[in-house]
Amino acid sequence: MAEPAVTAIIPVFNDRAALETAIPQSVAVLQEMTGGSFEIIVAEDGSTDGSAELVLQFAEKDPRIRLLHSDERQGRGRALNRAIAAAGAPVACYYDVDLATDMQHLPELIRAIEIGADVATGSRLMPGSDTRRTGGREIASRGFNFLVRLILKSRVYDHQCGFKSFRREKILPVLATVSAGHWFWDTELLVRCQRLGLTVAEFPVRWRAGKGTTVKPKDIVGMGSSILRLWWQLHVP
Secondary structure (H helix, E strand, O other): OOOOOEEEEEEEOOOHHHHHHHHHHHHHHHHHHHOOOEEEEEEEEOOOOOHHHHHHHHHHHOOOEEEEEEOOOOOHHHHHHHHHHHOOOOEEEEEOOOOOEOHHHHHHHHHHHHOOOOEEEEEOOOOOOEEEOOHHHHHHHHHHHHHHHHHHOOOOOOOOOOEEEEEHHHHHHHHOOOOOOOOOHHHHHHHHHHHOOOOEEEEEOEEEOOOOOOOOHHHHHHHHHHHHHHHHHHHOO
16 A cells, blocks of 8 residues: 555544544545545544444545554553554644544645644634634633743744644654653643754634533643643753
């Protein structure tokens, strides 16, 4: 089988219902974008709701769909590390299974890498973004990203948007240095990429909060301490 042009990764933990929509939509968009030269890796992270079995059903009908299963929960970041390492295409992207970011932006996400960026990310906070979520989550997000820009000197507006693409050969060495295993993975990766001089492209997206989000208050609290921990790792020998 020829090397695919694009690998799309969908991280999953007990998301069977969302997968029933996400996989067909992904196939349709990627087919139109690439003419069929793609693969979809579902990074299934210890689910107990039948997510893995559903992916296998899709894979039986379309070999471009691959299941990357873990018997035990690794955490979102580690699942993404594993999936990017397993990707067969020179350009890899990932997006959240709830498709909170409008899939109309997927061609732009991939195109950013094709024209020279090493990393590209959608943004819910740039001018031109169209974002809808509760006021509390909006305040928490803006506060978190402000602290990342202030303390870690990042130039990115929105670090946690689950809609990113990578030049695989450039991102693999960086992944080896990322210690965050769960939600802070996105932020740590973007900060480390910028410090290494990789080109990061950011663009505004249309985004709607998904149902049944798995982000918990303890995750938000943990992110605050994670900012300080990363600062320490970067600045203290």
